[in-house]
Amino acid sequence: MDKNIFITGIAGISAQTEEAIFSEKPYKYSKNIFSALSPDFKEYIPAMALRRMSTAIKMGLTAGKIALKDADVQIPDAIITGTGEGCKQDTEKFLESVLLQNEELITPTSFIQSTHNTVGGQIALNLKCTGYNVTYTQESTSLESAFFDAQLLFREQPKLKSVLVGGVDEVSKKITSFGYLTKFLKQKEIENLDLFSQHSPGTITSEGAFFFNLSTKNQDNSYAILKGVKIFKAETAEEITAEINNYLEKKESKIENIDAVILGRNGDLDQDKIYDELQNMIFSKNCILAYKHLVGDFNTVTGFALWLTCKIFKKQEIPNILRLNSVDCNHPKNVLLYNMSSKNNHSLILLQKP
Amino acid sequence: MNKGVAVTGMGIISAIGNGVEANYDALINSSHGLSFPEILKTIHTHLPVGEIKRSNKELEKGLRLSKNHSFTRAALFGIIAAKEAIFTAGLSKEDLSTTGFISGSSVGGMDATEKYYLEYESSKSHRQFIAAQHPGFITNNISDYHGLNAYTTTISTACSSAANAIMLGARLIKAGELDRVIVGGTDCLTKFTLNGFNSLKILSAEHCRPFDDSRNGLNLGEGAAYLVLESEKLAQEKNILARVTGYGNANDAFHQTASSETGEGAFLAMKNAIKIADIAEGDVDYINAHGTATRNNDFSESVALKRFFINQVPDFSSIKAFTGHTLAAAGALEAVYSILSLQKNNIFPNLNFSKSMDETDLIPVTKVRSKKIKHILSNSFGFGGNCTSLIFSKNG
Numbered sequence: 001m002d003k004n005i006f007i008t009g010i011a012g013i014s015a016q017t018e019e020a021i022f023s024e025k026p027y028k029y030s031k032n033i034f035s036a037l038s039p040d041f042k043e044y045i046p047a048m049a050l051r052r053m054s055t056a057i058k059m060g061l062t063a064g065k066i067a068l069k070d071a072d073v074q075i076p077d078a079i080i081t082g083t084g085e086g087c088k089q090d091t092e093k094f095l096e097s098v099l100l101q102n103e104e105l106i107t108p109t110s111f112i113q114s115t116h117n118t119v120g121g122q123i124a125l126n127l128k129c130t131g132y133n134v135t136y137t138q139e140s141t142s143l144e145s146a147f148f149d150a151q152l153l154f155r156e157q158p159k160l161k162s163v164l165v166g167g168v169d170e171v172s173k174k175i176t177s178f179g180y181l182t183k184f185l186k187q188k189e190i191e192n193l194d195l196f197s198q199h200s201p202g203t204i205t206s207e208g209a210f211f212f213n214l215s216t217k218n219q220d221n222s223y224a225i226l227k228g229v230k231i232f233k234a235e236t237a238e239e240i241t242a243e244i245n246n247y248l249e250k251k252e253s254k255i256e257n258i259d260a261v262i263l264g265r266n267g268d269l270d271q272d273k274i275y276d277e278l279q280n281m282i283f284s285k286n287c288i289l290a291y292k293h294l295v296g297d298f299n300t301v302t303g304f305a306l307w308l309t310c311k312i313f314k315k316q317e318i319p320n321i322l323r324l325n326s327v328d329c330n331h332p333k334n335v336l337l338y339n340m341s342s343k344n345n346h347s348l349i350l351l352q353k354p
Numbered sequence: 355m356n357k358g359v360a361v362t363g364m365g366i367i368s369a370i371g372n373g374v375e376a377n378y379d380a381l382i383n384s385s386h387g388l389s390f391p392e393i394l395k396t397i398h399t400h401l402p403v404g405e406i407k408r409s410n411k412e413l414e415k416g417l418r419l420s421k422n423h424s425f426t427r428a429a430l431f432g433i434i435a436a437k438e439a440i441f442t443a444g445l446s447k448e449d450l451s452t453t454g455f456i457s458g459s460s461v462g463g464m465d466a467t468e469k470y471y472l473e474y475e476s477s478k479s480h481r482q483f484i485a486a487q488h489p490g491f492i493t494n495n496i497s498d499y500h501g502l503n504a505y506t507t508t509i510s511t512a513c514s515s516a517a518n519a520i521m522l523g524a525r526l527i528k529a530g531e532l533d534r535v536i537v538g539g540t541d542c543l544t545k546f547t548l549n550g551f552n553s554l555k556i557l558s559a560e561h562c563r564p565f566d567d568s569r570n571g572l573n574l575g576e577g578a579a580y581l582v583l584e585s586e587k588l589a590q591e592k593n594i595l596a597r598v599t600g601y602g603n604a605n606d607a608f609h610q611t612a613s614s615e616t617g618e619g620a621f622l623a624m625k626n627a628i629k630i631a632d633i634a635e636g637d638v639d640y641i642n643a644h645g646t647a648t649r650n651n652d653f654s655e656s657v658a659l660k661r662f663f664i665n666q667v668p669d670f671s672s673i674k675a676f677t678g679h680t681l682a683a684a685g686a687l688e689a690v691y692s693i694l695s696l697q698k699n700n701i702f703p704n705l706n707f708s709k710s711m712d713e714t715d716l717i718p719v720t721k722v723r724s725k726k727i728k729h730i731l732s733n734s735f736g737f738g739g740n741c742t743s744l745i746f747s748k749n750g
Contacts, residue, residue, distance in 0.1 A: 079605075085488050086510065095464075098549045099472060103397045111550035112611050112737070115460065116489070116510035121738020124605040130622055133605040133740060134518055137459075138507040139490040145507040149522065152529055174471075178484045181474055233503055344494045344506065 002155055006222040006354060009071025009213035011063040011166075012307035013039060014295045015192075015206045021308070022319050026294050029192045032185045032204040033176055034296065039066075045126075052109060054089040056170035059209035060119035061126060064166055068127075071213035076164040077157075078132035080149050081120035082142035084299020088172035090114040096174075119168050119209075138231075140341035143167030143210070143300045144349065147229040150214055158216065166211030167300030179205060186267070195267040195293035196324075203266035206296035210303025212310075218354055223310035227251055227350040235343045237277035244282060244338070247348055259332045260287045260318065262305050264339030266297040271340065278338075279324070287329035289322040305337050306349060313353040356632040358599030358747060359524040360589035363443025363582030365435040366690045368677045369404035369575055373438055378694050381702040382722055386676045388561050388573055394543045401557055403543055404575025404678025406431070417499075424482040426463035427542035429495040431578035431683075436500055436536055443582035444592070445534075447501060454504040454532045455497040456523050457580075458515025458539030459489035460682035464546045492540065505532060510682065512736030513644075514603075515539050516579070517685025517744055521601035523583045533588050538580030538686035547681065548574055554611065562647035562679075563706040564672035565656065565718050572646040575678020579686035581693075596693040599729070600633070600745030602626025611737050612650050617658025619741035620644075620733065624662045627743035633729055638668045638745075640701050640725070642692050642732040643718070645672020646679050655733065656714035668731075671704035671719045685734035685742065692730040692746045699726055 012018075015036050020026050027037070036059060041050055044062045053061075060081070068076060094110040115121075117135035124133050132153065136145035143166075150163045179185035179202075186202035195204060214226065230247050234240045248254050261283050265275050279288060295304050312318055312332050337349040366373065369387030370380035380387065388402045393409055413430040425433070440450065463486035470480040485491050493508040505526070509518045516539025523537035541547075551557050551574060558571030583598065604626060606619025613619070628635060644655055652672075659667045673691055680687055695701060704718035732744045 084490065094550065095468060095471060095546060098545055099468065103545060103549050106549050106553040108550065108553035111546075111553060114550075115512045115737045117512055117736070117738040117740060118610070120511075121605070121610060121740065124607045124739055125610065128607045130605050130607050130618060132603050133511075133738070134509060134522075134603060135511050135738075136507055137489045137510040138493065139488065141507070142490065148505075148507075152525055152531070155529060156525065175487070178474060181481050182484050184485075231505060231507070233506070342494075344498070 003158060003216040005151065005154055005214050005216060005226040006218050007212050007224045007226060007310060008215045008219045008222050009067040010223055010307055010310050011066035011070065011211045012304060013059045013063050014208035014304050016294045018311055021321065022315065024319055024321055026321055030189060032189055033171055034206045035171060036207045054087055054113060054170060055207065056087050056168050057113065057119055057122055060166065060168040061122050063209035063211040064123040064164055067211035067213050068164060073162045073213055075127050075129045076131065076162040077160045078153055078163045079120050079123050079129060080146040080163065080165045081135045082146040082167040082300055083116055083135065083137055084139050084142045084169050086116035086137060087114050087118050088170055088175045092172045092174050140299045140339060140345045141231045141347050143303050144229050144231050144347040148231065151229065154216055161215060163214045164211060165214055166209065167303040168209040169207055169298045169300045171207045176205060193293055196265065198267055199269060201269045203268050203297040205298050207298060208295060208304055210307050222354045224313050225352040225354055227352050230348040232346050233344050234346055237274050240278060240346060241282045244348065251350055255282055258286055258334050258336045260289055260329045260335050262289045262291065262309065262335060262337045264292060265290045266292045287327040288324040290324050291322060302337060302339050302347060302349065309335050309351050356599050356630060358597035359527045359583050360594045361581050361596045361598060361693060362584045362589055362592045362594060363439040364595060364690050364693060365438025366579040366687060367406060367431050367435050368577035368687055369406055370676050374690060381676065381691065382700065384703055384705065384722065386705055388678060396545050396548055398548060398552060400559055402561055402573045404573060405543055406576055422482055424486045425495055426466045426486050426492065428459060428463065428540045429492045431542060432457065432492065432496040432540035433499050435578040436496055436580045439536060439580040439582050440500060450501045451503045453502045454535035455502040455506045456519040456535060456537045457493040457496065458509045458519040458682040459492055460510060460512055460515060460541050461544055461546055462489035462492050463487050464544045465542050468545050502536060511740040512738060513681050513684055514734040514736040514740045514742040515682035517734035517742040518603060520581060520598060520685065520689055520744055521603060521742060524598040524601060527583050527585050533585040535583050536580050537583060539683040540578035541576060541681040541683045543574060543576040556648045558647065561706050562675050564645035564647040564674050564704055565652050565716060566707045567709040567711045569647045569649065569652060572648050572674065573678040575680040577677060577680045577683050577687055579683060579690045581689055594749040596696050597747045597749055598744065599747040600627040600631025602630060603742045606739035606741055608739055613654035613735065615654065615657065617654045617661065619739050620655055620658035620735060621662050623741040623743040624731065627731065627745050631745040635663055637729050638731045639727040640695060640730050641668055641670035642688050642730060643670050643672045644733040644735045646674055653711065653713060656711065656716050660714055667716055669701055669719050671701060673702055675705035688732050689744065692732045695730055696727055696746060696748050699724055701725055
């Protein structure tokens with residue numbers, strides 16, 4: 001039997017704050033692309049270094065350090081990062097200099113910082129952490145891939161004290177705005193809180209960094225038990241339902257035991273159809289929550305849902321702004337996160353209150 | 355010794371050939387694949403690269419892709435290399451549907467992005483490539499093409515990506531999470547990476563000279579390679595090409611791009627790999643070094659080798675002067691070469707070497723050498739301090 005994995009420290013940087021959500025006064029945005037709310041980065045990163053850093057590096061490094069501090073960990077044994085689109089700002093900057101200067105007089109700074117593992121590497125460098133360090137980039141299952149690896153690491157090395165896992169994605173000027181061209185984004189600008197009443201193709205997007213310290217040792221203030229992570233491929237609601245049921249059975253649970261299901265609904269017409277089917281079938285008796293109207297949809301946004309679940313476990317209260325139905329959930333203990341982006345990328349994260 | 359995980363298939367495409375056999379022929383004949391860029395449209399036509407001399411159109415031949423497909427160059431390489439790996443492992447369509455796929459990539463579909471970036475807003479013609487910029491998209495292209503339906507993910511740790519993908523695959527098989535997985539990596543030449551490394555002043559205008567005292571930089575390359583890994587249950591009836599017996603990853607935690615003077619990350623990665631393989635340092639018969647031929651990498655790696663093997667450094671060579679540095683794919687290409695070394699009992703040479711560096715005095719193997727080889731250590735290091743070592747061993 002595998003040991004339980006506890007989430008003992010958390011950090012979330014997004015377009016919302018804990019206070020805004022739990023006081024039912026979420027931040028409103030009127031553009032389909034919006035930025036995260038920055039903490040005071042100077043508290044965590046020297047001003048000199050800060051100047052050269054893109055949003056992803058600033059958010060990732062800061063969130064990593066906050067999560068470790070929260071768990072009272074100096075240096076983790078491993079750092080595993082997920083990012084769907086990597087360091088887009090530096091990529092874009094370097095790419096534009098190559099294209100617009102016709103490959104002449106190019107400076108290397110943004111190239112150096114453009115690699116997908118920049119954030120994971122920068123955290124290691126900042127902490128002088130020589131442990132295992134890997135970065136996953138699998139579209140909307142990048143962060144889930146990182147958690148999957150972390151579970152495996154704990155199984156292989158039960159003596160590990162701390163594994164830092166996090167997801168980060170940033171908004172960049174051009175590449176993010178290409179979302180209008182690919183129809184990932186809604187063509188008409190909407191207010192974020194209206195996301196679920198639009199009934200049109202596309203979604204809204206933002207950015208964020210979400211880091212979690214994992215340990216097999218329960219602490220008094222542990223947030224959650226990470227019961228498991230599953231990534232799968234499926235095309236229809238029936239296939240998804242079968243995968244969820246199989247997974248819960250494997251985890252010695254069933255859908256009736258789940259107090260709240262947090263769905264990755266993003267307001268896109270095609271995705272809505274599948275989510276509607278799931279809500280009418282497998283999830284018909286569950287308390288259903290959603291969150292992308294608060295922080296938009298991006299590849300590592302499930303990190304926000306996970307961070308939110310940790311907060312819900314602590315407070316034992318569910319803000320109304322998250323609710324999609326009126327099923328009661330007075331003592332949230334078992335929570336299932338489900339997210340999808342395409343037939344290739346479906347994910348489940350099963351969490352329990354310690 | 356750890357029994358390790360069985361390798362039952364492999365495939366490769368690189369500047370020295372399409373397919374395992376063509377690559378072997380080039381290696382055994384010391385025939386390098388460096389040339390000046392022709393397919394990659396760049397102003398830096400004086401910089402040698404390991405370019406695969408087939409246009410995307412030629413690569414697409416026989417793949418039966420739809421007209422408006424979104425397969426970029428790295429995806430095409432990946433499909434071709436994975437196809438050979440699937441063929442040698444003798445996998446059926448049904449087998450593939452329960453096979454996982456873990457691929458390493460550094461810049462994904464950047465080749466298409468840099469071609470069309472400036473026209474995306476004004477023209478609809480190539481918008482299917484917008485999403486193809488991201489490495490996960492390339493991975494899905496390849497897994498969709500071959501119908502690989504089990505666990506699929508992408509690792510992007512710069513130049514150690516494919517080595518990390520092989521490591522993850524071996525770990526998943528050992529843990530019983532998967533019975534079969536295809537692992538490796540793919541990367542193509544782009545203006546983005548060529549100008550990036552050029553702006554860092556670490557590209558050589560000559561053929562690269564790994565571990566030579568006068569080395570002055572690397573040559574970029576392109577290619578893809580994949581291995582099929584299978585559990586004991588599935589592999590027992592099959593021809594086992596080799597075994598992945600050890601793996602280790604560590605971070606140098608020294609600098610975003612440069613390696614430390616002590617080679618700490620490399621040292622720890624090798625230490626972890628040997629420990630997992632459960633062999634002694636002295637059991638390593640040959641080291642397939644990272645050896646990019648930059649001043650910094652080769653010095654740092656040499657220091658790490660001397661520290662780790664306590665001055666008894668086994669035979670080693672870097673094959674980067676054959677293929678160029680294929681970035682995220684390098685660890686996979688070199689896994690195929692390591693397995694060939696095990697199968698043929700040959701060490702492939704470190705080309706263009708003439709004088710050892712003053713600081714470390716290490717001399718690589720410079721001519722093809724026959725040697726009974728049981729265990730090979732293969733190193734791959736990347737930006738962000740990422741260091742990975744793999745150990746490949748003969749079966750049984």
